[in-house]
Amino acid sequence: MKASVYIATSLDGFIARENGALDWLPGADGGGGNGPAESEDYGYSAFMAAVDAIVMGRHTYEAVLGFGDWPYEKPVVVLSSRQMDLPAILTQSVEAMAGSPQDVFDRLAERGFEHLYIDGGATIQRFLRARLIRRLIVTRVPVLLGSGIPLFGPLDGDIQLRHVETKSFASGMVQSVYDVPA
Amino acid sequence: MKASVYIATSLDGFIARENGALDWLPGADGGGGNGPAESEDYGYSAFMAAVDAIVMGRHTYEAVLGFGDWPYEKPVVVLSSRQMDLPAILTQSVEAMAGSPQDVFDRLAERGFEHLYIDGGATIQRFLRARLIRRLIVTRVPVLLGSGIPLFGPLDGDIQLRHVETKSFASGMVQSVYDVPA
Numbered sequence: 001m002k003a004s005v006y007i008a009t010s011l012d013g014f015i016a017r018e019n020g021a022l023d024w025l026p027g028a029d030g031g032g033g034n035g036p037a038e039s040e041d042y043g044y045s046a047f048m049a050a051v052d053a054i055v056m057g058r059h060t061y062e063a064v065l066g067f068g069d070w071p072y073e074k075p076v077v078v079l080s081s082r083q084m085d086l087p088a089i090l091t092q093s094v095e096a097m098a099g100s101p102q103d104v105f106d107r108l109a110e111r112g113f114e115h116l117y118i119d120g121g122a123t124i125q126r127f128l129r130a131r132l133i134r135r136l137i138v139t140r141v142p143v144l145l146g147s148g149i150p151l152f153g154p155l156d157g158d159i160q161l162r163h164v165e166t167k168s169f170a171s172g173m174v175q176s177v178y179d180v181p182a
Numbered sequence: 183m184k185a186s187v188y189i190a191t192s193l194d195g196f197i198a199r200e201n202g203a204l205d206w207l208p209g210a211d212g213g214g215g216n217g218p219a220e221s222e223d224y225g226y227s228a229f230m231a232a233v234d235a236i237v238m239g240r241h242t243y244e245a246v247l248g249f250g251d252w253p254y255e256k257p258v259v260v261l262s263s264r265q266m267d268l269p270a271i272l273t274q275s276v277e278a279m280a281g282s283p284q285d286v287f288d289r290l291a292e293r294g295f296e297h298l299y300i301d302g303g304a305t306i307q308r309f310l311r312a313r314l315i316r317r318l319i320v321t322r323v324p325v326l327l328g329s330g331i332p333l334f335g336p337l338d339g340d341i342q343l344r345h346v347e348t349k350s351f352a353s354g355m356v357q358s359v360y361d362v363p364a
Contacts, residue, residue, distance in 0.1 A: 011360070012334035143341065144340065152194035152328075155327070157328070158328070159326040160324070161326065161354070165350070168348045174345060
């Protein structure tokens, strides 16, 4: 099983404002989470089609709930050490799971999942620190925010990346794909 | 007159480790400052040829001095509110200047300079906050450091950028050029 990140950030590395706002994202008026909602989807649908399940933290889960319509068809695992009250319509597709990134990874691998989409700032940072992310797809929005929720955080050592490809779009978005050697 | 930034950062946005080390940069074993020193120069020579003067903070100046041979042929302005002892060989090409970014900018414009290279983390941040940077050339090194001296810092509002072009290199470096509308 592998785990990947697909996320948009400002040029200064924020995935949301301090209050969680995504108003600075092109297409922020619709669509799910930190994924664009214009006719150009920046590879989001193709990426989503390639994953089996989405793993996110409670903050990201609550933010997505707040967007209105639940945007995911795939199973979603919410990392949470507390019991969660799930809206009835989501009980089939969303579950809470506690444990370290490695625990969660191993349990999902045992269930036969092959490709996890790791989402949300804190969760991405934890999985990176645990060296469980194999691919990073980072889409840079041409704006400096100055503050917000950072994509990356502290590590216990360098993580060398292998650049796979970079595309730029008419909107000014620049998307780079990196593999993280095991 | 305009002011530009040309700098390399890790994917997580650091221009140096906490202690100033640049060992994570390709070609960090030679060359001046935060500019590469391989046969591929990532547009550094062309950029340098296009600027009249380099503006940097005292920390960056002292770091460059520590590299050994002085790498700049162009005039260098070191932002410092204190008097500096300059090595005799540099007194013709290096001068200390105190004042706000706007003061420094205006004084250098009066002298007939047309294009400033703004270098060093704190100095870049101050000039960005003062809305004096017109072009950003950011070269991403495919590594996550986890900590260090950040390129970007707090702002008093968003800065919208216009993406000009992005190139990727066999080394895995990805260079994006942004204009900052006035």
